[in-house]
Every structure is written in C-alpha cells, then in structure tokens.
Amino acid sequence: MSEILKTRQALTGNEAFAYAMKQINPDVVAAYPITPATEIVQIFSKYVADGEVDTEFVAVESEHSAMSACIGASAAGARVMTGTSSQGLALMHEMLYIASALRLPIVLAEVNRALSAPINIHCDHSDTMGSRDSGWIQIYCENANEGYHSLIQAVKIAETVNLPVMVTLDGFIISHGMEVVETLDTDVVRQYLGKRKPMYNVLDYENPIMVGPLDLPDYYFEHKRQQIEAMRKAKAVIEEVITDYNKRFCFDFPVFAEAYRMEDAEYAILVMSSAAGTMKEAVDIMREKGEKVGLVRLKVFRPFPFEVLQELFKNVKAIGVMDRADSVNTMGGPVFNEVRSALYDLNSRPRIMNFVFGLGGRDFPLSDALYIINRVKELKEGKSLDFVEYVGVRE
Amino acid sequence: MADNFSISLKELAKRNKGLASGHRACAGCPFPAIIRMTLSASDYPVVVANATGCMEVTTSIFPFGAWPVPWIHSAFENVAATISGVEAAYKALVRKGEIPSDKKVKFIAFGGDGGTYDIGLQALSGAVERGHNFLYILYDNEGYMNTGIQRSSSTPYGASTTTSPVGKVLPGKLQHKKPIVDIMAAHGMPYVAQASVSHWNDYVKKVRKALSIEGPTFIAVYSPCVPGWGYPENKSIEVAKIAVETGFWPLYEVENGYYKINYRPRNPLPIEEFLKSQVRFAHLLNHPEAIEEIKRFIEGRWKFLEFMEKRREIEGIKEDV
Secondary structure, eight states: OOOEEEEEEEEEEHHHHHHHHHHHOOEEEEEOOOTTHHHHHHHHHHHHHTSSSOOOEOOOHHHHHHHHHHHHHHHTTTOOOEEEHHHHHHHHHHHHHHHHHHTOOEEEEEEOOOOSSOOOOSSSSHHHTTTTTTTTTEHHHHHHHHHHHHHHHHHHHHHTTOOEEEEEEEEETTSSSSEEEEEOOOOHHHHHOOOOOOOOOTTTSSOOOEEOOOOOOHEEEEEHHHHHHHHHHHHHHHHHHHHHHHHHHTOOOOOEEESSSSSSSSSEEEEEHHHHHHHHHHHHHHHHOOEEEEEEEEEEESSSOOHHHHHTTTOEEEEEEEESOOSSSSSSSSSHHHHHHTTSSSSSSOOOEEEEEEEOOOOOOOHHHHHHHHHHHHHTOOOOOSSSSTTOOOO | OOOGGGHHHHHHHHHHHOOTTTTOTTTTTTTHHHHHHHHHHHHOOOOEEESHHHHHHHHOOOOOOOSSSSSEEEEEETHHHHHHHHHHHHHHHHHHTTTTTTTEEEEEEEEEEEEIITTHHHHHHHHHHHTTTTTEEEEEEEEOOOTSSBBOOOOOOOBBBTBBOOOOSOOOOSSSOOOOOHHTTTTSEEEEEEEEEOOOOHHHHHHHHHSSSSSSSEEEEEOOOOIIIIOOGGGHHHHHHHHHHHHOOOEEETTTTTTEEEEOOOOOOHHHHTTSSSSSGGGHHHHHHHHHHHHHHHHHHHHHHHHHHHHHHHOOSOOOO
C-alpha cells in the first residue's frame, strides 16, 4: 500500500472520533451529549444534517436509552455506534452487560472523565474502570491518531467476535487537544469494513427469533461460559485485525501493549493512555543518565493480555504500575491489581508497586513522572516502600 | 370509530396468532388473550419488544420461547428505547436498500404498569417525542405482580399490596392511580386509547387503528391479575368487565388530541360491585370513607373525559377527523 492513502489532518480527539464515525457510516447512532464527549454527538449530528452519512441518528433522552436503542438496533442487524463519558457510561452500566451478553457488536467512542462525587468534568479512568467487568472489549488510546484508527478497527473486531468494543481517549487532554491525525480515505474505510453480516436479526420475521429470554439456573451458566470463551478468543481476533490493519495501511500500531525502551530494562513503568507521552519523556531523560528503565503502555485492558505482560516483564526486577483510578479497596488501583496478579506465576517475580495519579484531571507533570521512576529505582535497589503511593496530591 | 378497522371474530379466530401452549402465565391470566388478539389483529408482520415483567418471564423461559414473531427483551425500564432502536435499524436498512421498502413491518412494545407508569416512563416519553413508528401496549394489572404484588403508581386508591398493605393504621394505598392515557395524550401523539381485555371487539379495533397510523401510538389495556387482585381463576374477564361497567375503567380514545368515549354503561353498576369482587379491596367494606374517595375519583375522571370530549363540538368538528 502506498502512503497516498493517508491524509494528515489537524484534529482534536473528539473530531477524530467523529470523523471515523462519519467514514464508518454506521446504520444507527443513538447517543446523548455529555462533557467532554459532547462534540462527538454534535459533529456527527452535523454530518447527518448535511447528508454526509445515511445513518439513522436517534437523539435519545438519556444514555440508558442510548445503549438500549443501540441494543435494539444491533439485534435488528444494524451496524451501531454511540459515544459517551463518565456519568453517561455509568447510567448505561446496566445495559453494557446486556449488550455484551446478547453478543451485540456495538462500538462505543468513550472519553475518559472522573465519576462524581464530587462532580468533576476532567480526565481520569474511573468511568471505564467501573465498566471493566461488563464484558466489553476495552481499548485505551494514547492520542487522537490512535483513537481514530482504533475506532475503525473496533468495528472489525466487534463484528468478527460478536462482542461490543469501547475505545477510549483521555478527556480534555486528548478529546480537546489538537494534533495531527493520519486519516484514510472514506472509500478505503468503507471498503475495508464492508457491510455487517449478522447471523440472526429480529427484523427477519420469516425466521423469528427471541432475543434476551429468561435464563434459569439450567442454562444461564452455559451462556455466560460461552461469553467468557468469546472474550478469550477475542485476543486472537484483536491481534489479527490490528496486524492486518498495520500491513494494509502501513502503520505500526501496537496490538495489546506498546513496549518502549524495554530491551535491556532492569525496571519498568506500566501506564495507560495519554500519560504515556509524559512518561516516555521521563524514561528518555533517565536513559540518558544511564538508567536501564523502560515503559509498557497497556492499550487493551479487556480482554486482559496477561500473557503479553508476563513476557514483557519476565526479566525486570521492579515495576511501577500507574493507575488513573482507585478501587477504594485499600489495595490500590484496578490496573495494579490485575498486573500484579498476572505476574504472580513468573519464576522470578519482580517487585511491584502502584502509583495512583491524575484523579479528576490533576495535572501530571514531568517532575511527577521522574519522581515515579526514581521510586521504582529505589524499589529495584531493595528499599522497602508502601505498595501504593498517591502522586500529585496534597496530603 | 371508523368501521374499516373492524374484523370479524371468525377472521380473528382463523388467524389465531398467539403464544404457543406451555407458556408459564398463571392460570386465568388474561394477557395471553391480549397477545393473541394483538397479533391476530395485525395485517402486517410485527416485531415485538417486551419490558421485563410477568409477560416477559412467563413467555420466554429458555429454551421454551412461546412467541410466534420476532421478539426482543433487554431490560425493565427501557422497552420503548429498545423498540426505537429496532425501528431505527429498520428505517436505516430500508434507506440503504438492505430491506426492500415494500416489506412493511410494524413494531409493538409491551410493558406492564411498572415498566410504563413508573420506571419506564422517561424512555417511553422520549421515544414518543422522537416520533418512532411503534405501538406501545400497556397491559395494566395495577401493580408489580412479577415481584410479588407491590404497589405501582397504577395501583388504585385503597388497594392492599405488599408495599401498601392494610395495617392497623393504614387502609391500603393512599394515592390514586396516575392518568397514564392522558399523560400520553398530552405528548400530542396521533393515537392513544384505553381498552379492556373484556371488550375484545373494542380492543382489536383500537389495535388495528393504531397499527394503521405512522408514528407513535399507545393503548392501555386492562389486564386483571388473579393472584394480585385475589379472585377465582375463571373470573378475569368478568372482573375486567365489572371495571368497565362500574365506570372505574372507561373505554376511550384520543385521536390527534380529540377525545372520544367509546362506551357509556347504560346502567352503571355501583363501584362496590368492583371492590367486593377482589381480595385487595376486601378491607374497604369497613372503610366507607375510602369508598367515598374512590367514588369521587371516578366521578372526577368521567367529568374530565366528558369535558374533553366536547372539544370536537366546540370546534365544530365531525367525529371522523
């Protein structure tokens, strides 16, 4: 494939999401505005008003109804998308589980924002971390460019494995920050995705099916087991789709996680989303000082790629896991707990600690990034530290 | 009501489209009859969405689905949103040429009073405001019967339920039911009606009329509950009929804002006939003041309907608009 297929555009994260949605041209979009994801719905509404898509846009009265309408439309065989953030995702919570268990390939453009209370509109990951067990594939992107391409890939992944996918960008930091996005031609996107081919749908009245029946103890477990198996199989599908996408369109997007200067690393940081940018800078500075430190940016959180992390971390002595959410369980954040569990089976377990940062949009400066690396260095050197630290907070 | 919506009992019986036998509705429950009348009344293929509730749980137990038409259930409070998604998909797929435009499909949502008056009112209001092409059928059994007979905002004044029980101090529920049909009519919908399972001809005509209209339509159909109301299993239709004959459940319709009372009992039965037919009201016979309150409520409802019906007369409009 030649480079001609790509156009460099200056877009915000929200614009990149909306532009991908326009190119995907879903059959149905049902959505409700919420800061900082509002623009996605606004921009898409304009595409509808200008006839640039032939999507049926359902301007629902709540996020609960947004996901409910998405479920109805997806069960009817349509390609369906929505967008939301924070409280909106929380209001959808009940329906997220139903979408995934009904095996509906809905794609959700999510902008990470802190959950209330106290009410706050800025970035952290408490919203999507609250949905981590809802059966959705979760892809956390570092920047607008990755968000744009991941949203297109998400449609392919979702429809291949019949599971819903949410793709996330950090609220304001990325959703409202302008950067260069390398977009594909609309024809290329549409040709790449083709049409959705559902196995069944509720509009086929000549072959009636019942979607969402009551399952009692004699069947519920088997159906949940199948869903869990689908999530396991999603790993191969995600790998296949992203690898194929990279090959087709000449990109090098990481599949599950990005390894940065990890080759000979003695200790490492694990981080998700936009904070990886600052953290890479800090790693570079420490490398220049001769420190053998590396970084892993975890991109796919569901399914949880524990095998990949085991491989990446098998030779490091200490790891600092960064969480932009806390589980309020006195054991740190969700990413930390899962990473620590994943590494339990390694022959030589690294020392590991948790840094909770950036809650409610608290800035994450380079000085904090360097502080974290220095703490992990101390951990590597055998210093005894608390296993969770809160960075950038007054206490 | 224009006669072209009538259908003979013979034709209806010939179509005979309803639940498969073996569904788990209680003995005597009238909603299987409502489903049979609804599906048989339609001249078009239908897709049904069901709110969580008695109807959903008793007709869908995997792998014994009882519905002869495509059916979807997702949750309790959102059947109107769910069907609006199905309908939006249909519109989009027709527009994109995936479904031939001459393949007409009708969309019907069924919800109980819990899923309609209470937890689902927002989703219903939203779907109606957006103008989706669907018929919403409320089967009103005046309580949360699926979870074991709790009060809803449809439960009548004075009725004893497990969350408005008769006690040493309280005489059952202290609030009247919400006028759901008028609430829906206030949305400016093209067609809204109140019907009863006991009056099949009236109900079937209303379903056929609603299905002939493009846009959101709503029918509340009275659906007595054997265990919830406390009467013998063979009396559902009779109890529903008494509700109509006492004036407790008027049969009326609102077409483009114009009210019409479809049935006026010639010699209305005293409300006591309705109250004494059911265990949920048994205690009221010792509370004459509560019975007076119910009478005042019914009188007020009828005054409202009679007043609203005069709109045609005031505007000089003939019956068939």
